[in-house]
Amino acid sequence: YQRRVRGVTEDNKKEYVDLYVEWKLRNGCDKQAQALQRGFYEMVPMHLLTAFDEKDLELIICGLGSIDVDDWRKHTKLKGCTENSDIVKWFWQVVEEMDNERKARLLQFATGSSRVPISGFAGLRGSSTVNSAPRLFTLNVTNTMSNRSLPKAQTCFNRLDLPHYESFEIMRGKIKIAIEETVGFNRE
Numbered sequence: 001y002q003r004r005v006r007g008v009t010e011d012n013k014k015e016y017v018d019l020y021v022e023w024k025l026r027n028g029c030d031k032q033a034q035a036l037q038r039g040f041y042e043m044v045p046m047h048l049l050t051a052f053d054e055k056d057l058e059l060i061i062c063g064l065g066s067i068d069v070d071d072w073r074k075h076t077k078l079k080g081c082t083e084n085s086d087i088v089k090w091f092w093q094v095v096e097e098m099d100n101e102r103k104a105r106l107l108q109f110a111t112g113s114s115r116v117p118i119s120g121f122a123g124l125r126g127s128s129t130v131n132s133a134p135r136l137f138t139l140n141v142t143n144t145m146s147n148r149s150l151p152k153a154q155t156c157f158n159r160l161d162l163p164h165y166e167s168f169e170i171m172r173g174k175i176k177i178a179i180e181e182t183v184g185f186n187r188e
Contacts, residue, residue, distance in 0.1 A: 058108070058113075058114055058115075065104075065115055065116060066100065067100060067103040067104060067107065067116060068116070068120065068121075069092070069095055069096055069103070071116075071120045071121050071122075072095070072116075072121050072137065073092055074121070075120065075121035075122045075124070075136050075137065076121070076136060076137045076138065076139055077136045077137070077138040077139075078138070078139055078141075079138055079139065079140040079141070079159075080140055080141040080142055080143075081139065081140075081141035085141065087139075087141045087162055087164060087165060087171070088139060088141070090165070090168045090171045090172075091139060091162065091171065091175075093168065094168075094171060094172050094175055097172075102179065105179040105180065106175065106179050108179075109151075109153050109160075109178060109179045110137065110153045110155065110158060110159070110160040111124060111137065111153075111155055111158045112155035112156075121136070121137060122134065122136070124136060124137055124158050126156050126157055126158060135157060135158050136158065137158045137159075137160075138157065138158060138159040138160070139159075139160055139162065140154075140159050140160065140161045140162065141162050141163075141164060142161050142162070142163060143163075143164065145161065145162075145163035146163060147163045147164055147165055147166055147170070148163075149163050149174075150174050150177055150178045151174060151175055151178045153178075
């Protein structure tokens, strides 16, 4: 295998930067990551971890921070609905009823993380690598989903898509299923 070396030009400098950043992220902290992993497995043997998924491990390692529902509500963007919509009122009622673990699971379902940023919900960021600017939690009530559907999360955008549920009880049940029993993408 012979590698062709070429210089960086104006035409290929973006490609060079992208490749360099990728290499740095993959290889730049390899030794440190391996040392961390070895140390972690010394404390917690790998066979004990197989019973947990990544969500459970995050909660075990990070613990539960307190989730301020008033701050969450204050920094929520509404799409396809208003503060006075039944769906929005019901959503916050469901959240208020939850214990802190369930709130963390809902937050993780919708945003990809069970943790609130140090600056509160105003500091939520999308997980898109293109734009890491603050991206508020968004409740999107949509007519394109069946009212029998589970909520759908768009974690890159911190968005929770909800259909027009017929009742509070149906919404509560669908949210519970979504945060406790779904895995991966768009599974119902």
